[in-house]
Amino acid sequence: MGLFSFLKGQFIEVIEWLDESANSGSMVYRFPVYDNAIKMGAKLIVRESQAAVFVNEGQIADVYGPGTYTLSTQNMPLLTALKSWPYAFNSPFKADVYFVSTANxxxxxxxxxxxxxxxxxxxxxxxxxxxxxxxxxxxxxxxxxxxxxxxxxxxxxxxxxxxxxxxxxxxxxxxxxxxxxxxxxxxxxxxxxxxxxxxxxxxxxxxxxxxxxxxxxxxxxxPPEVEQMIDRKSSMNIAGNLDQYMKYQTAEAIREAANNPDSGAAGTGAGLGAGMAMAQMMGQMMNRPAEPGPAASGGGPAAAGNGNAAQTGVPKRFCTECGSPLVENAKFCSGCGTKV
Structure with a gap:
């Protein structure tokens, strides 16, 4: 009786998969029947979001959806054909059983x-x-x-x-x-x-x-460097008219000064003055015409005079009337008395 109970205990009577691990991500579980034989008439329990697949010597046989099944040759047609079982075969058998999760x-x-x-x-x-x-x-x-x-x-x-x-x-x-x-x-x-x-x-x-x-x-x-260039371009487009932008900045400075009583009237005046000065400077830079280039050397009226004619910024050394040397810091010529 003891030997019979031992042999009976080696036969698997319930085949099921309870995936108790949370967030395991398990998609397939192989039921441990390596050395144990499955009893003909055993119960197969397939839960929702599961499928059970019987494999015989590497070849896929029967596939079961959710439900409870009593294994027999009638509901295992492919495995019965692969093993060449006779009708109503009731002896234990060995097969690989895989549970596949069909959940999302x-x-x-x-x-x-x-x-x-x-x-x-x-x-x-x-x-x-x-x-x-x-x-x-x-x-x-x-x-x-x-x-x-x-x-x-x-x-x-x-x-x-x-x-x-x-x-x-x-x-x-x-x-x-x-x-x-x-x-x-x-x-x-x-x-x-x-x-x-x-x-x-x-x-x-x-x-x-x-x-x-x-x-x-x-x-x-x-990439970050390209996004920074797009940000700069967006800032320029938002600024738009520089004159309007400077007026806006001035108004913002006045508002900030009004919200900051600690700065007092001096701070308000300084912020307003700086904003107005910057606006005027930007306006002058944008509206100022182009400056003429330097005058060409030679041939002009400045060079047409005698050798004693002084050019711009060069002090006179001789009188233009009599040619006498001029005394430094003198207002009149020492020779002829002409006013320098």
């Missing part, structure tokens, strides 16, 4: 590892970065096991996130390049681009037994 795996992230070079109609060649989130679920458990799972004991989203991210980045980059939307208008097209990207990438995911249930483009940005 949300808040998965994608992003560009390196900037993507694109051609923009306004800025020319640019480098664009982007990031966002997506959600997937298993649509075809059997295909998913064949294409991605292999023979592992378990499987999580982290094991395929890098591969899926590369598919997403390639598809989104190609879509943005073909759409030819200017960089300045990309922010208003995130929703449309996300929907078109989902439609384009869906066949790639379905070929792996997956379904892309959500794709969001959260941000597409330029």
């Amino acid at each position: 795996f949300t808040n998965l992230k994608w992003g560009t590892t390196n900037p993507v070079i694109l051609r923009d109609t306004e800025f020319g060649a640019i480098r664009l970065r982007g990031f966002g989130s997506y959600a997937i679920r298993v649509k075809d458990p059997a295909m998913f096991l064949r294409e991605l799972f292999g023979t592992r004991s378990d499987f999580t989203t982290e094991q395929i996130s890098g591969y899926l991210k590369s598919i997403l980045v390639t598809g989104i980059s190609d879509l943005i390049g073909e759409s030819r939307i200017p960089v300045m208008d990309l922010a208003s097209s995130y929703e449309e681009l996300s929907a078109r990207a989902m439609e384009r990438l869906q066949p790639h995911f379905e070929s792996m037994g997956l379904f892309l249930s959500l794709l969001l483009i959260e941000n597409l940005s330029l």
Whole structure:
């Protein structure tokens, strides 16, 4: 009796998967039947958002959706055919059982590892970065096991996130390049681009037994140095008319002085005077005509006189009437008395 109870205990009678780990991201769980035999007539419990797949010697057999099943040759047609069981076979058997989660795996992230070079109609060649989130679920458990799972004991989203991210980045980059939307208008097209990207990438995911249930483009940005240049250009456009801008600055200075009683009347006057002076100086610079160039040397009236004629800034040394030398600081000629 003891030996019979021991042998009976080696047979698995209930097959189920309770995923109690929160945020585990487990997509596939292999039920531990390595050395234990499954009892014919055992109960298979498949919960909502799950699927159970029986595999015989590496070959996928029967797939079960949510529900409770009593295993028999009648409801295991493919496995019965693979093992060549006779009708109403009731002996224990061995098979690999995989539970596949068909729930939505949300808040998965994608992003560009390196900037993507694109051609923009306004800025020319640019480098664009982007990031966002997506959600997937298993649509075809059997295909998913064949294409991605292999023979592992378990499987999580982290094991395929890098591969899926590369598919997403390639598809989104190609879509943005073909759409030819200017960089300045990309922010208003995130929703449309996300929907078109989902439609384009869906066949790639379905070929792996997956379904892309959500794709969001959260941000597409330029390098920091390019964004700084755009900010400067925006500031210049906002400033517009410099005269109006200076008047606005003066009014702001008066308002700030009024809101700061500690500065007193002196501070108010100083701020007002500085604003008015700056406005006048800017106005003069903008309205001043161009200055003439320096006069050509030689041939002019200044050079037409005798050798004693003084040019601008050169002191006289001889009298222009009699030629006598002039006494320094004298107002009249020492020879003829002519007023210098």
